[in-house]
Amino acid sequence: MENNDKNINWIAKILSKNASADEQQALDQWRTQAPDNEDLYASSQKIWDLVEHSENSPKEVNLDQAWAKFENKLQDRMVEPKGSVISIWTRRLVVAAVLTIGVFGYWWTQSSGDQPMAYSTQSGETLEVQLPDGSKVILNENSELAYDQKFTPRTIKLTGEAFFDVTKSGETFTVNTEKTQVTVLGTSFNIRAYTNQADAEVAVLTGKVAVDLAKADKPTGVVLVAGEKAVLDNNTQQLSKAISNTNNVVSWQTKKLNFKNTTINDVVNTLERHFDIDIQPTENILKCHFTGRFDEANLDEVLQTIAFSLDLQVDKDSDTIKLSGEGCQSSSNE
Amino acid sequence: MSTNIPDDKLLDRLRANDPSVLKAIFYKYYTTIYRVTYRFVSNDATAEDLAQDVFMKFWEKREQLNIRESLGGYLRRMAVNEALGYLRKNKKIELEEIDNRTMGGTAQSGEDLYLGGELEEVLNKAIESLPPKCKTVFLLSRFEQLTYREISERLGISIKTVENQMGKALRVLRKWLANYSTMIAFLFWWI
Numbered sequence: 099m100e101n102n103d104k105n106i107n108w109i110a111k112i113l114s115k116n117a118s119a120d121e122q123q124a125l126d127q128w129r130t131q132a133p134d135n136e137d138l139y140a141s142s143q144k145i146w147d148l149v150e151h152s153e154n155s156p157k158e159v160n161l162d163q164a165w166a167k168f169e170n171k172l173q174d175r176m177v178e179p180k181g182s183v184i185s186i187w188t189r190r191l192v193v194a195a196v197l198t199i200g201v202f203g204y205w206w207t208q209s210s211g212d213q214p215m216a217y218s219t220q221s222g223e224t225l226e227v228q229l230p231d232g233s234k235v236i237l238n239e240n241s242e243l244a245y246d247q248k249f250t251p252r253t254i255k256l257t258g259e260a261f262f263d264v265t266k267s268g269e270t271f272t273v274n275t276e277k278t279q280v281t282v283l284g285t286s287f288n289i290r291a292y293t294n295q296a297d298a299e300v301a302v303l304t305g306k307v308a309v310d311l312a313k314a315d316k317p318t319g320v321v322l323v324a325g326e327k328a329v330l331d332n333n334t335q336q337l338s339k340a341i342s343n344t345n346n347v348v349s350w351q352t353k354k355l356n357f358k359n360t361t362i363n364d365v366v367n368t369l370e371r372h373f374d375i376d377i378q379p380t381e382n383i384l385k386c387h388f389t390g391r392f393d394e395a396n397l398d399e400v401l402q403t404i405a406f407s408l409d410l411q412v413d414k415d416s417d418t419i420k421l422s423g424e425g426c427q428s429s430s431n432e
Numbered sequence: 433m434s435t436n437i438p439d440d441k442l443l444d445r446l447r448a449n450d451p452s453v454l455k456a457i458f459y460k461y462y463t464t465i466y467r468v469t470y471r472f473v474s475n476d477a478t479a480e481d482l483a484q485d486v487f488m489k490f491w492e493k494r495e496q497l498n499i500r501e502s503l504g505g506y507l508r509r510m511a512v513n514e515a516l517g518y519l520r521k522n523k524k525i526e527l528e529e530i531d532n533r534t535m536g537g538t539a540q541s542g543e544d545l546y547l548g549g550e551l552e553e554v555l556n557k558a559i560e561s562l563p564p565k566c567k568t569v570f571l572l573s574r575f576e577q578l579t580y581r582e583i584s585e586r587l588g589i590s591i592k593t594v595e596n597q598m599g600k601a602l603r604v605l606r607k608w609l610a611n612y613s614t615m616i617a618f619l620f621w622w623i
Contacts, residue, residue: 165462
C-alpha cells in the first residue's frame with residue numbers, strides 16, 4: 099500500500115509536468131513491468147484529464163449585476179475627499195464632528211442593544227441586507243425581516259421569501275417564520291413562507307439545515323442537506339422532504355430558469371412562482387417533459403419556447419394563462 | 433457590451449487612461465476571474481468579493497502596471513494571489529468548513545452522487561472534499577500550471593510536501609471515482 103502511495107506521488111509529478119527526464123524514463127519502464135502498474139497510471143491520467151473539464155460553476159455569472167455592484171464600489175472610492183482645500187481649522191472641526199457622532203453612535207448602539215431592526219420589500223423589489231454577524235440575506239418581494247440589533251442569539255423573523263448565506267460561527271442561526279423554525283450553523287438556503295400561500299418551503303443550497311414546526315411540542319423536524327428541500331403542507335401541518343431543483347429555487351435572485359427533462363407540472367409551478375402568475379395546463383399535458391434554459395427571459399419568450407417544443411397552445415386571459423395540447427405519448431426522453 | 437475586444441486594444445486604451453476601458457476589461461474577464469476565485473474559496477459571496485477586489489486593485493494600480501504577459505494571464509495571477517491571501521487570512525474558518533464538508537461528503541456519497549448523475553458534479557465534489565492545503569496545492573498545479581517549486585514558494589512549504597499533497601489529491605480523486613463504480617465502469621469503457 100505504501101508503495102502504491104509512492105507510485106501515485108510519482109505519477110502526479112509526471113502528469114503535472116514536474117518530473118525530470120530521468121524520472122519520466124523510469125516511470126515508462128515501471129509501467130511496462132506489470133499490468134497493474136499500467137492500470138494505475140492509465141486510470142490516474144484519465145482522472146487528471148477529466149478534472150480539467152470539470153466546470154466548477156457555482157452560479158451563473160450575471161455580468162451586468164456584477165458590473166453594477168463594482169461600479170458602485172468604484173464611485174464610493176472616487177468621492178473620497180482630496181483634502182487640499184480645507185484649512186486646518188475646518189479639518190479640526192470635521193474631526194470633532196465625526197468624533198461626536200462616533201461617540202454618540204457608540205453609546206446609542208450600546209444602549210439600544212435590543213433595538214428591533216426591520217426591513218421590508220414592496221412588490222417587484224428585492225433587498226440585500228447584511229446582518230451584524232456578516233451573514234447575508236436577500237429579501238424577495240413583499241417580504242419582511244426583523245431581528246434585534248444586538249443579534250445574540252442569532253435569531254431572525256421572516257415573512258415571505260429570502261435567500262440566506264449564513265456566516266459560520268460556533269453559534270446557531272435561527273430563522274422563525276409563522277409556522278416553521280429553521281436552524282443552521284453556516285450554509286446557504288432559501289425560505290419561502292408567505293402568509294397568503296398554501297405551502298412553506300425551505301431549500302438548501304449548501305451545508306446542513308434543520309427545519310422544525312414553529313409550535314412543536316416534540317421534535318417534528320427534518321434535517322436537510324444540499325439539494326434537498328422541506329415543504330410544509332398547510333392543510334396537514336406535515337413537513338415532508340423532497341429533492342429540490344436548487345437552480346430554480348433561487349431563480350428570483352438569478353433571473354435564470356433551468357429545466358432538464360422536467361414535467362410540465364413542475365415547469366408550471368416554477369413559472370408561476372417566478373413570474374407570479376397563474377397558469378392552468380390541461381390534464382393531458384401534465385406528464386409531458388421539457389428541457390431548456392432561459393436567461394432573463396420574459397414570460398412570453400418562455401411560454402412560446404415551451405409551446406413550440408411541445409406543440410402546445412397558449413391562451414392568455416386577463417390573469418390566467420391556459421396551456422393545452424395533444425399530450426405526449428412517450429413522455430420521458432431519457 | 434462586447435466581450436471580445438483584443439487585449440492589445442484594451443491595453444492601449446488603458447495606457448491612454450480611457451475610463452471606459454475598465455468596463456470592457458471587466459466584461460471580458462470577470463467570469464474567468466470569478467471562477468478562479470471560486471475554485472479556491474468555494475463560496476459564492478466570497479468569490480464575488482475577491483473577484484471584485486481584483487478589478488479594483490487592477491484599476492487603482494493601472495498607472496504602475498507593467499504587463500508582459502497576456503492581460504487575461506495577468507488578471508488570473510492577481511486572482512490567485514487574492515484567493516491565497518484570503519485563505520491565509522481566514523485559515524481557521526476555512527479549515528473548519530472544509531473539514532466538515534469532507535466528513536458529510538464521504539458519509540453520504542454513493543447514492544447521493546448517483547442521483548446527481550453528472551460526472552462533472554462528482555469531480556467537483558471530489559475536489560471539494562480535499563483537505564484545504566491539499567486542495568490549494570492541487571488547484572495551483574492543475575489549473576494555474578504552477579510548478580512544484582513555485583507552489584512551494586507561494587505557500588511556504590517544502591517541495592516534498594507539495595509532492596505528497598499532489599499524490600494525496602490524486603489518490604483521493606481516484607477513490608471518489610472508484611466509489612462511484614458504475615460511473616467508472618462506464619468511463620473506462622467509453623473513453
